[in-house]
Amino acid sequence: VNFGNDPQVQTRLLSIHEQLQRFRPHTTDALPPSRITDVIATGYLDAVLHGGWELRALCETSLASACASTFVMMQAHVDALRLIRAAPTAPMAVLVAGDLQLQPAGGHWTLDGTALCAVPAAATELVALVTTNTGHMLVRCPVTHGGIRTEPVRTLGVRASEQHRVSFGGVHADNSSIVEVTPADLAAWQQQAHVSWSNHALGIAEAAYDAARAYVSRQPKQGKPLARQQSVHFKIAEMKVDIDGARLLNLRAGWSCAQPKSDPSLIASARLHANEVALRTTEVALQLCGVDAQTDELPLERLFRDARFAATGAGSPDAQREAIARVVVDGAA
Amino acid sequence: MDFSLNDEQRALYEQASLFGKQEVLPTVLERDRSERWDQHIWMKMGEQGLLGAPFPEEYGGTGLSAIDTCLVMEGFGHGSLDGGVALALGASTILAGVPIWKLGTEEQKRRYLPKMCSGEWLGAFCLSEPGSGSDAASMKTTAVKKGSRYILNGTKMWITNGPIANHFIVTAVTEPAGKALGISTFIVERSFPGFSVGQHIDKMGMNTSKTSEIVFNDCEVPEENMLGELHMGFVGTVKLILGWERSTMLSPALGSQRANYEACAKYANERIQFGKPIAKFAAIRSMIADMKMRYEVGRGLVHRVAWQLDQNGDGTNDPPLVDAAVTKLQVSEASVKTARDAVQVLGGVGYTREYHVERSLRDALVMTIGGGTSEVQKSIVARDVLDLGF
Numbered sequence: 001v002n003f004g005n006d007p008q009v010q011t012r013l014l015s016i017h018e019q020l021q022r023f024r025p026h027t028t029d030a031l032p033p034s035r036i037t038d039v040i041a042t043g044y045l046d047a048v049l050h051g052g053w054e055l056r057a058l059c060e061t062s063l064a065s066a067c068a069s070t071f072v073m074m075q076a077h078v079d080a081l082r083l084i085r086a087a088p089t090a091p092m093a094v095l096v097a098g099d100l101q102l103q104p105a106g107g108h109w110t111l112d113g114t115a116l117c118a119v120p121a122a123a124t125e126l127v128a129l130v131t132t133n134t135g136h137m138l139v140r141c142p143v144t145h146g147g148i149r150t151e152p153v154r155t156l157g158v159r160a161s162e163q164h165r166v167s168f169g170g171v172h173a174d175n176s177s178i179v180e181v182t183p184a185d186l187a188a189w190q191q192q193a194h195v196s197w198s199n200h201a202l203g204i205a206e207a208a209y210d211a212a213r214a215y216v217s218r219q220p221k222q223g224k225p226l227a228r229q230q231s232v233h234f235k236i237a238e239m240k241v242d243i244d245g246a247r248l249l250n251l252r253a254g255w256s257c258a259q260p261k262s263d264p265s266l267i268a269s270a271r272l273h274a275n276e277v278a279l280r281t282t283e284v285a286l287q288l289c290g291v292d293a294q295t296d297e298l299p300l301e302r303l304f305r306d307a308r309f310a311a312t313g314a315g316s317p318d319a320q321r322e323a324i325a326r327v328v329v330d331g332a333a
Numbered sequence: 334m335d336f337s338l339n340d341e342q343r344a345l346y347e348q349a350s351l352f353g354k355q356e357v358l359p360t361v362l363e364r365d366r367s368e369r370w371d372q373h374i375w376m377k378m379g380e381q382g383l384l385g386a387p388f389p390e391e392y393g394g395t396g397l398s399a400i401d402t403c404l405v406m407e408g409f410g411h412g413s414l415d416g417g418v419a420l421a422l423g424a425s426t427i428l429a430g431v432p433i434w435k436l437g438t439e440e441q442k443r444r445y446l447p448k449m450c451s452g453e454w455l456g457a458f459c460l461s462e463p464g465s466g467s468d469a470a471s472m473k474t475t476a477v478k479k480g481s482r483y484i485l486n487g488t489k490m491w492i493t494n495g496p497i498a499n500h501f502i503v504t505a506v507t508e509p510a511g512k513a514l515g516i517s518t519f520i521v522e523r524s525f526p527g528f529s530v531g532q533h534i535d536k537m538g539m540n541t542s543k544t545s546e547i548v549f550n551d552c553e554v555p556e557e558n559m560l561g562e563l564h565m566g567f568v569g570t571v572k573l574i575l576g577w578e579r580s581t582m583l584s585p586a587l588g589s590q591r592a593n594y595e596a597c598a599k600y601a602n603e604r605i606q607f608g609k610p611i612a613k614f615a616a617i618r619s620m621i622a623d624m625k626m627r628y629e630v631g632r633g634l635v636h637r638v639a640w641q642l643d644q645n646g647d648g649t650n651d652p653p654l655v656d657a658a659v660t661k662l663q664v665s666e667a668s669v670k671t672a673r674d675a676v677q678v679l680g681g682v683g684y685t686r687e688y689h690v691e692r693s694l695r696d697a698l699v700m701t702i703g704g705g706t707s708e709v710q711k712s713i714v715a716r717d718v719l720d721l722g723f
Binding site: 001002003004005006054213216217227228230233234236237238240241244245246248249251252255256259265266268269270272273318320321322324325328329330331332333 | 334335336337338342400594595598599601602610612615617618619621622623625626629630631633634636637640641655656659662663708710711712713714715716718719720721
């Protein structure tokens with residue numbers, strides 16, 4: 001067991017982290033269109049795709065703490081690149097997963113259905129993940145394909161992630177556009193995606209914790225900082241306990257993913273805990289900072305909304321509990 | 334970073350768990366009811382190498398690292414389901430043994446550690462008093478130099494192993510004006526004149542261990558039995574054992590958490606209601622999943638503190654105070670929550686004394702009190718992260 005950071009990882013992380021933290025928006029849900037390219041320029045993509053599990057985990061948390069919306073957009077891109085095994089320098093593709101059907105039609109295939117996903121303005125390709133009778137397939141389509149309609153959708157959280165309702169209406173795809181996904185590859189990607197979303201939730205929690213800590217330290221009440229009130233600083237302490245535990249569990253889950261035999265119950269535990277911590281931390285932080293937290297002068301109301309997305313997307317808490325129970329409860333039968 | 338356990342570490346855990354299951358578990362229900370201490374089990378633990386896990390082999394120990402000691406103690410907690418004996422183990426080996434190992438003279442180490450490792454002698458740690466628990470530095474017990482001896486007067490309270498221990502690590506005020514920097518530590522033997530065991534303390538849980546007051550009435554302690562430096566007893570001893578206490582001594586509770594969720598999973602698969610095992614109901618599955626999640630969170634935190642202790646190779650690298658407090662708070666609160674939920678999953682039988690979960694709940698409740706309450710841990714964490722000062 002070794003809890004020490006690899007010095008090379010630390011050096012690389014520091015460089016990326018410093019650049020990412022400059023993106024922390026405090027006033028708005030809207031992001032400039034250049035944000036994705038700004039993040040890619042930090043070396044984030046290469047670090048996440050090829051930097052090893054530790055650097056990946058630390059970078060993902062860093063980006064999520066800087067801006068949850070950007071993380072969501074980047075994750076759609078990272079997922080697509082991983083599944084189609086493309087290089088970090090490839091044109092921007094985003095993964096679309098939802099209620100999609102792929103039917104053979106003569107010598108080609110037809111893709112139908114709808115899904116909700118991040119489609120940044122810079123995206124050039126959609127990579128649809130489809131479940132068929134014979135397994136899972138990816139269908140690669142240009143965003144400009146005539147059979148695809150994308151409509152912006154306003155969401156509760158991660159409002160700057162450019163969420164769209166994507167509709168595929170009889171989209172023709174030939175064999176050159178289809179990529180088969182083996183069950184092993186799909187399982188590995190799903191586990192990695194859960195860890196990434198855990199890191200996302202942790203980043204949101206860390207951002208809320210930082211904001212709350214700063215606020216209670218400077219905000220006076222009856223002549224002394226709010227932080228001096230025991231009821232206040234106990235809540236900050238509870239946040240710290242939650243976040244420390246989530247951080248270590250996320251790292252162990254990321255490490256597990258990189259092992260020849262991963263532990264699905266550990267990965268699901270990390271996801272479940274990180275989600276709970278994000279929800280709890282953002283709610284308590286919102287309460288601690290009073291009416292100021294309801295305004296967009298602090299990032300807390302946004303983080304409160306963002307945490308909801310983290311806990312809902314790509315596997316709900318109940319789905320994580322079920323994943324754990326399959327190992328712990330069914331395994332004991 | 335690397336979170337893998339090697340084959341030897343896995344074996345340490347398994348051996349300790351198996352020992353607990355075979356040698357300790359069979360009688361735990363009876364010993365809990367009768368509040369009986371079993372010296373025979375203690376001696377067997379000595380033979381197994383459990384009582385001297387971290388101490389060097391030259392003093393009769395096993396020479397394990399802090400993290401390996403954690404694995405052994407977690408394994409013991411998991412197999413034995415005996416919080417009381419695990420507490421006695423922590424009080425003796427960690428609280429009474431580690432200070433001698435790290436602060437003691439060669440003579441002190443040679444006199445006490447081999448006997449502790451074999452089980453022949455049992456140690457206890459005397460810090461709390463009737464009027465000072467969390468605020469330990471406000472203790473009233475005094476030690477006044479008289480010739481070549483110190484004369485101790487005062488009463489120590491809630492002393493685990495008090496009625497059965499052979500030697501006691503005792504903190505006492507040697508310089509009243511110095512407050513925390515005016516406290517010294519002594520090794521007091523049971524046979525010393527003026528030493529007596531006071532009132533036996535009836536407890537809610539941890540009943541397989543013994544707890545009492547310890548009374549010093551003009552107790553004569555040879556000056557060579559001072560442990561560490563004069564006036565540095567509180568700062569030196571408490572600081573030294575903090576990391577050990579908040580890693581190794583929390584480990585049996587992790588073992589208990591694991592045993593609880595495993596017991597729930599087994600029971601849920603066997604218990605049929607509404608025509609199917611209750612393991613098929615989402616509410617039950619969710620509770621067990623949450624237990625597993627809490628266990629994994631705590632295990633990471635405990636191992637982090639132990640890893641920090643091991644960083645300079647001899648178990649004296651102090652972990653950050655805040656990390657130790659975070660760990661204590663999470664593991665103790667999670668132990669209570671998991672034990673509480675385990676009783677709920679087992680339903681009516683969980684509430685009876687025929688099953689282990691009701692005892693695990695009674696045992697777990699002391700975790701949030703002893704060794705610094707949850708509220709004290711929160712204060713430590715908050716003061717650190719908010720820079721409020723101490």
